[in-house]
Amino acid sequence: xxxxxxxxxxxxxxxxxxxxxxxxxxxxxxxxxxxxxxxxxxxxxxxxxxxxxxxxxxxxxxxxxxxxxxxxxxxxxxxxxxxxxxxxxxxxxxxxxxxxxxxxxxxxxxxxxxxxxxxxxxxxxxxxxxxxxxxxxxxxxxxxxxxxxxxxxxxxxxxxxxxxxxxxxxxxxxxxxxxxxxxxxxxxxxxxxxxxxxxxxxxxxxxxxxxxxxxxxxxxxxxxxxxxxxxxxxxxxxxxxxxx
Amino acid sequence: xxxxxxxxxxxxxxxxxxxxxxxxxxxxxxxxxxxxxxxxxxxxxxxxxxxxxxxxxxxxxxxxxxxxxxxxxxxxxxxxxxxxxxxxxxxxxxxxxxxxxxxxxxxxxxxxxxxxxxxxxxxxxxxxxxxxxxxxxxxxxxxxxxxxxxxxxxxxxxxxxxxxxxxxxxxxxxxxxxxxxxxxxxxxxxxxxxxxxxxxxxxxxxxxxxx
Numbered sequence: 344x345x346x347x348x349x350x351x352x353x354x355x356x357x358x359x360x361x362x363x364x365x366x367x368x369x370x371x372x373x374x375x376x377x378x379x380x381x382x383x384x385x386x387x388x389x390x391x392x393x394x395x396x397x398x399x400x401x402x403x404x405x406x407x408x409x410x411x412x413x414x415x416x417x418x419x420x421x422x423x424x425x426x427x428x429x430x431x432x433x434x435x436x437x438x439x440x441x442x443x444x445x446x447x448x449x450x451x452x453x454x455x456x457x458x459x460x461x462x463x464x465x466x467x468x469x470x471x472x473x474x475x476x477x478x479x480x481x482x483x484x485x486x487x488x489x490x491x492x493x494x495x496x497x498x499x500x501x502x503x504x505x506x507x508x509x510x511x512x513x514x515x516x517x518x519x520x521x522x523x524x525x526x527x528x529x530x531x532x533x534x535x536x537x538x539x540x541x542x543x544x545x546x547x548x549x550x551x552x553x554x555x556x557x558x559x560x561x562x563x564x565x566x567x568x569x570x571x572x573x574x575x576x577x578x579x580x581x582x583x584x585x586x587x
Numbered sequence: 588x589x590x591x592x593x594x595x596x597x598x599x600x601x602x603x604x605x606x607x608x609x610x611x612x613x614x615x616x617x618x619x620x621x622x623x624x625x626x627x628x629x630x631x632x633x634x635x636x637x638x639x640x641x642x643x644x645x646x647x648x649x650x651x652x653x654x655x656x657x658x659x660x661x662x663x664x665x666x667x668x669x670x671x672x673x674x675x676x677x678x679x680x681x682x683x684x685x686x687x688x689x690x691x692x693x694x695x696x697x698x699x700x701x702x703x704x705x706x707x708x709x710x711x712x713x714x715x716x717x718x719x720x721x722x723x724x725x726x727x728x729x730x731x732x733x734x735x736x737x738x739x740x741x742x743x744x745x746x747x748x749x750x751x752x753x754x755x756x757x758x759x760x761x762x763x764x765x766x767x768x769x770x771x772x773x774x775x776x777x778x779x780x781x782x783x784x785x786x787x788x789x790x791x792x793x794x795x796x797x798x
Contacts, residue, residue, distance in 0.1 A: 362695040369692040373678065373685075380680045380719075445676040448642055449735070452665045454693035586662060 358455045366454050370462020374437055375469070383440065384470060388433030392478045395425040400485035419547035422482045423503070423540055429474055434511045435528050437463045438519035447519075451585065460581040464512045464574075471504045491553020499550050499559075502566035503543035509573035510535045516584045539569050591655050592618030592742050592773050594639070599648030601634055608634055609793050612648065618742075621769050621786045624777040626793035632777035633672065635793070636747045639775060640670050654742060664743070666694065669736030672747035673729075677720055683707060683731050684716040691738050698738065710734040711760055725752040733764065742772040749776055749783065 358366075378385055399421055411417070441447040450459060479500055482488060490496045511532055518527045546562035593615065600610035608631030616622045624632045637643040639650055641661030652664040659667065677686045684703055691698040698706075707716045710730040720728060729752045736744065749765075750758040765786055768774055776783055784790060 358695065366693040366695065369689055373681065373689050376685070377678065377680045444679065445674060446678055449670075449675050449677060449690070450693075451642060452640060452668070452670060453690050458693060 358458075363455050363458045363461070366458030367461030367465065370454065370459055371465040374462060374466035377440075378466070378470075384433040384436040385473070387436075388429050388470060388474050389477060391432050392425055392429040392474055393481065395428065396478060396481045396485060399425070400481075403486070415548040415551040416544065418482075418486065418488050418551060419544045421486075422478065422547060423544050425482070426471075426475055426478050426504075427507070427536070427540065429478065430471055430507055430511060431525075431529060431532070433470060433474070434467050434508070435515035435518065435524065437466055437512075438515045439524060442519045456582040456585040457578065459585060460512065460516070460577065463515075464508060464577070467508045467512050468505070471508050475500050475504050488551065490551050492550050492559075495550035495553075495556070495559050496547065498563060499543060499546040499566065502563060502570060503539065503546075505570040506539045506543075506566060506573060507536065509570050509577055510539070513573075513577040513581060513584065516581065535573075539566070542566055542569070591653075593651075593653035594622070594743065594773050594775070595651040595653065596639075597649045597651075599635075599638065599645050599650065601631065601638060601643075601645045603631070603634070610647075612791070614789065614791065616773050616775070616789060618771070618773055619769060620788040621765065621774045621776065623784050623787035623790045624775065624793065625779065625784055625790060627779060630793040632779070632793060633674070633747050636670070636672065636745050636775065636777050640668050640745050641665065652743060666739065667741055668743045668745060669739070669741035670745045670747075671729075671732045671736045671749065672745075673751050674747075675732055677728065677731060677735060679721040680719060682717050682719050683712055683723070683734075686720065686731065687716075687734060687738060690735050694739050696739055706734045706737065709760075711756060726754055726757055729753055730757055730760070733761070737764075744768055744772060744774045745777075746774065747777045748780075749778065750780070 438447075441450060479496075483490065511528075514528060514531045514535070518524045518531065521527050542562050542565045546559060546566060549559045549562065594617075596612060596614045599612040601608045602610075612635075614622070624635055626632050634643060638645045639661060641650075641664065650661050651658050652661065652667055654667055661668075678689070681689065684700075684707070687698065687703045687706060691703075704713070704716065707713055710733050712727060712730055712734065715723075715727065720731070723731070746761075746765075749761050753761065765774055765776075769786075774786070776786060778784070
C-alpha cells in the first residue's frame with residue numbers, strides 16, 4: 344500500500360455510461376414496479392387532473408361556441424393550470440418517498456447519482472405523459488375544444504411536459520429532505536416554470552387556432568431549448584444535490 | 588495481517604448541533620482487523636459509521652479507505668463498502684429477490700438467479716425470496732440487509748448494531764460472517780452490546796479515551 348504521504352492516489356474511476364444507463368433503467372423499473380403496486384402518485388395525479396378539468400367544465404360549460412378572440416388562450420391556460428397543479432402533487436413523489444421510507448441512504452450508497460436522476464426523470468416523464476394525455480383528452484371532450492392542428496397540439500404538450508419534468512425532477516430532489524416540502528416545491532418551481540408556462544400556453548393557443556408551422560415554430564423551439572437546457576443543468580447539478 | 592486494506596481516520600470531528608459527538612479522532616485499521624465502536628445511546632456511534640461510509644460529512648478531519656495502494660474518500664468508496672444498519676431500509680413494496688436484483692444491477696454487477704438464491708439461503712431467507720418485504724418481520728429485514736450488503740463482495744463491512752432484531756440463529760449467522768470476513772477485510776462494528784466487543788482487535792469508546 345502506498346503511504347498517505349506519497350501524494351494523492353489515482354482519481355476514482357467514474358462509472359461508464361453503459362453502467363449509468365443500465366442502472367438508470369433499473370431505477371426506472373423499480374419506480375414503475377413500486378407505482379403499479381402502490382398507485383401512490385398515479386392516483387393522486389390523475390384524480391387531481393380529472394377533478395380540476397371536470398370542475399372547470401361544470402363551472403364554465405362548453406365554451407367553444409362562444410365568440411371571444413382570446414378563447415384559445417383561455418382554454419390553453421386552463422389546460423396547463425390543470426396539468427401544472429396535478430404535476431405538483433405527483434412529480435416530487437419519487438424522491439420524497441425515498442426519504443420518507445428511509446431507502447435513500449441505501450440508494451445513495453449503491454447507485455451512481457446520474458443513474459438515479461435518469462431513472463427518476465424517465466419515470467416522471469411516463470407519469471406526466473399519462474397525466475397530460477388524460478388531461479388533454481378530458482379537456483377536449485368536456486370543454487368541447489376544437490383543435491385545428493392536432494399534430495401541433497400534441498407536439499406542444501410533449502415539449503412542455505419535457506420541460507416540466509426536467510425542472511421539477513431536480514427540484515424534487517432538493518426539497519425531499521425539507522420539512523415544508525409542498526410549499527417549498529411550489530415556491531422553487533414557480534420562478535423556474537413561469538417562462539415555460541407562458542410559452543407553452545401561447546403555443547397551445549396557436550395550435551388550437553391552427554397556424555402555419557412557420558408561426559408556431561419559434562415557440563416550439565423555445566420549449567425544446569428550455570427542456571434541453573434544464574435537463575442538461577439538472578444532469579450537471581444533480582450530483583451535488585443528491586450527495587449533499 | 589494484510590496491509591493491502593487500510594482504514595485511515597485523521598483528526599475526525601463531528602457534532603450534533605452545538606453538542607460535540609467526537610473530536611480529534613484518529614485511528615488506523617489494517618486488513619484482518621475488527622474495529623468496535625462502543626458507547627452509550629446517543630454517543631455518536633451511528634454518526635461515525637455514516638461519516639465512514641460517506642453519508643454524512645464530518646465537521647473536520649479526514650477518512651481514507653485504502654485498497655491495494657488506491658485511496659478513496661468515503662463518498663467514492665461505496666463500491667468497497669457493505670453497510671448494515673437499522674436505519675437502512677430496503678423497498679417494502681418489492682420482494683426480497685427484486686431488492687437484491689435491483690441493488691446488484693445499480694451497482695453494475697447483475698447477479699444470476701442462482702447466485703441470489705444462494706445469498707438468500709446464506710441469510711436464512713431461503714424459500715421466502717418471492718415475498719414482499721412488507722410481509723417480512725424486522726429480523727428477516729435485517730437478514731436481507733446483510734444479503735444486500737454482501738452482494739458486491741465488499742472488503743470493508745460497516746455493521747451498526749449488527750444483531751439488533753435478530754433471533755439466536757440470525758445472530759449465529761452474523762458471528763460466522765464476521766469470523767469469515769475478518770480474514771480478508773476490515774470490519775467496523777458499532778454496538779452497545781458488551782458481547783459484541785469480543786470481536787474487537789481495536790476498540791474505541793465514544794466519550795472516553797481510545798483503548
